[in-house]
Amino acid sequence: MIELLQDEERWKHFVRFSNSTIFHTIEWRNVIRDTFGYKPYYIVSTNEGTTNGCFPMFCVKSFIFGKRYISLPFSFAAGPIYTDVKFLKELLTEAKRVSKDSKYLEIRTKDKIPVDIVKEFELNENTDTFMSVLELTDIDTIWKEMDKKHRNAIRKAEKDGLKVREGTENDLRAYHRLKMRLSAKKYGIPSEPLLFYQKMWEEMHKKNLVKLFVAEYEGKIIGGIILLMHKDEILYFSGAADEKYLNVKPYNLLVWEAIKYSLKNRYKYFNFGTSENKGLLDFKESFGAKSVQIPVYSTSELGKAAGYGLFTKIWKRIPTRLSKFVGPFLVRHKGG
Secondary structure: OEEEOOOOHHHHHHHEEEEEOOHHHHHHHHHHHHOOOOEEEEEEEEEOOOEEEEEEEEOOOOOOOEEEEEOOOOOOOOOOOOOOHHHHHHHHHHHHHHHOOOEEEEEEOOOOOOOOHHOOOOEEEEEEEEEEEOOOOHHHHHHHHHHHHHHHHHHHHHHHHOOOOOOOOHHHHHHHHHHHHHHHHHOOOOOOOOOHHHHHHHHHHHHOOEEEEEEEEEEEEEEEEEHHHHHHEEEEEEEEEHHHHHHOOOHHHHHHHHHHHHHOOOOOOOOOEEOOOOOHHHHOOOOOOOEEEEEEEEOOOOOOOHHHHHHHHHHOOOOOHHHHHHHHHHHHOOOO
16 A cells, blocks of 8 residues: 555654665654755555555755655655565655656665666666765774875874864854855855754754764864764765865864764764765775765656756855855755
8 A cells, every 4th residue: 555654653663674864764854844845745655554665755846947856855865665676666656646747756766776667667867976885894994994195184184283073053053154155166056054954953963863073273163064873874964164274174084083983883884975076986985985876766867957057157156145045045946
């Protein structure tokens, strides 16, 4: 039987004991829903009271990019999780039915969908994205096997007086300012609004599902990273630093302290997240991470929405003060 989510506890139980990610959790659904106002469609496959599959997605409405269904916005990997391919077919059938009023259904997942099912459901597969994961062995091995340039950068950061500490809710605003500048000037995209990080903290921090680490230099926060925790893995979800202080090596020390925290708390994997950029992949792999291709499926070959290139060019030229006000509006339309 296929239905929309009714029993959150059963969903949580299935997520806990399946090949899920942090993005499948109810807490993450609440963050996305309460920040951006998207309508969730959390599809469940059950049989005689047993949950056999889950498929989370949101409807993202935009007069700029059109109406899209995404699993999931602002997430590295979600998509359907299931106990058998027959339940995967049920989930995909319902997802296509729900999204029939749109030309675009996108599925971001870390697991490949079987080729015959991809063909049956007429899905396009994009393989430009890679996920980089470091297996956490022991601190000495990781230190020895990481690239020498990182060891030197970490030593330099410590010698220059850079300090890394666990951040508090009060530090979110400083982190967001850094993220906003970086997103606009370097990547040509608006940053997620401050509310996104506040909702994340409100929904997930007390459950030990999110951490903020900040780098301080001469009494000023010059960098930070957001970490998400799920089962035996810590995920580097987001990072930003003041480009005027990159010579102090904030990223290197932040990542190293996050890895040390992961080891201390007995996590098995440190996930650097996803990227299509070779430079970023090289940075992650030089810490010892292994990169694997992860698929993005869609019902259209549009890829990035029409007008996306022009959108990024314009955004890079918008003054920071103005982007602070129009950014949250635009990023909601972009859909992650």
